[in-house]
Every structure is written in structure tokens, then in C-alpha cells.
Amino acid sequence: MATETTTVGKFVVNKQLALCYAIGTSATVFLVGILLGFFERPRRLRMLDIARENEIFLIANGFRDTGGTNVTHYDGKGNALRFIEKSGDRLIFLVAGKRGKRAVIQLAPDGLMIAYAGFGKVRTGFPVISGHRWNAPLQ
Structure with a gap:
């Protein structure tokens, strides 16, 4: 061939x-x-x-996305939230119109949302949530 x-x-x-x-x-x-x-x-x-x-x-906790920049979300109780940052194992929101108040969503290491802490006043780096002062950061 x-x-x-x-x-x-x-x-x-x-x-x-x-x-x-x-x-x-x-x-x-x-x-x-x-x-x-x-x-x-x-x-x-x-x-x-x-x-x-x-x-x-997010649906179970009543979160709604607004698509805005000043108010990015509303939680289940109607609180206006502004997303600030993802810090380690949590998503941190500023509660609009309330000085020093933060709302926190706790994340698992793989990114799964496992808890919503509502909002509380920030003191010495630890949030007061539902009347209880946390002695350590959310984990």
C-alpha cells in the first residue's frame, strides 16, 4: 500500500x-x-x-431580595437589611435605620446556611441577640 x-x-x-x-x-x-x-x-x-x-x-426565614443598594434584603419580621460582608463563617447585614445593629446568618464550612441570628446591638465585637450576650463569636 x-x-x-x-x-x-x-x-x-x-x-x-x-x-x-x-x-x-x-x-x-x-x-x-x-x-x-x-x-x-x-x-x-x-x-x-x-x-x-x-x-x-432564606424562604423559610422570610428573606426577600430587593435588588437595591441601600436596602438589599428584608427578613421575615420586615427588618430592612443591607448586606455588609461575608466574614469567615457568617454573612453580616446592617439593620437599616438602627445604629449599631447587625443581623447574622451563620454558615457551615461548605457554605450551607445553618442559622439566622436576627439582629442585636454590637458590643465589643460580639452581638447581643434576643437579649443574650454572646461570649464568643458565632460558630
């Missing part, structure tokens, strides 16, 4: 060898994609589950 060659500019190209390289490269890329997808899928599915559970958490 004779090999077919073609001249491309200064180069002589073996058509059968070029076809083998093309098929081999395509197969390699396909297999790498399958393997990466196989190993990343559980993490991606867990992230989707966490997002779904967080949405359920």
Missing part, C-alpha cells in the same frame, strides 16, 4: 500519519474530558444542593 503525500508549502505531509495524529489527539482530549467530568461531578452536584438548600433556608 503506497502512502499518499501532499506538499504544503515547503513541507511534505503524509496524509495517513496526519489522520492518525488527528484521531489520536481527539481521542485523548475526549478521554481527559470524561475523566475530569467524572471526578468533578460530585463536587458540582454538592454545590447545586447547597444553593438549593440555601434558597429554602
Whole structure:
């Protein structure tokens, strides 16, 4: 069987060898994609589950998103909240119109929302929530 060659500019190209390289490269890329997808899928599915559970958490606690900049959310009791920051394992909101008041959503290490602390006055870095002074940061 004779090999077919073609001249491309200064180069002589073996058509059968070029076809083998093309098929081999395509197969390699396909297999790498399958393997990466196989190993990343559980993490991606867990992230989707966490997002779904967080949405359920917010609905259960009556949170509504306003889309605004001054007041970003309302909680279940109608308090106007402004998102300030995500600090470690909590989301911190400023209660609009109330000086020194913060509302806190506690997060698990994987980002799952696990508790809403309502709001309280901030003293020495620890919030007073529902009349109880915390002796340590939320955990």
C-alpha cells in the first residue's frame, strides 16, 4: 500500500500519519474530558444542593431580595437589611435605620446556611441577640 503525500508549502505531509495524529489527539482530549467530568461531578452536584438548600433556608426565614443598594434584603419580621460582608463563617447585614445593629446568618464550612441570628446591638465585637450576650463569636 503506497502512502499518499501532499506538499504544503515547503513541507511534505503524509496524509495517513496526519489522520492518525488527528484521531489520536481527539481521542485523548475526549478521554481527559470524561475523566475530569467524572471526578468533578460530585463536587458540582454538592454545590447545586447547597444553593438549593440555601434558597429554602432564606424562604423559610422570610428573606426577600430587593435588588437595591441601600436596602438589599428584608427578613421575615420586615427588618430592612443591607448586606455588609461575608466574614469567615457568617454573612453580616446592617439593620437599616438602627445604629449599631447587625443581623447574622451563620454558615457551615461548605457554605450551607445553618442559622439566622436576627439582629442585636454590637458590643465589643460580639452581638447581643434576643437579649443574650454572646461570649464568643458565632460558630
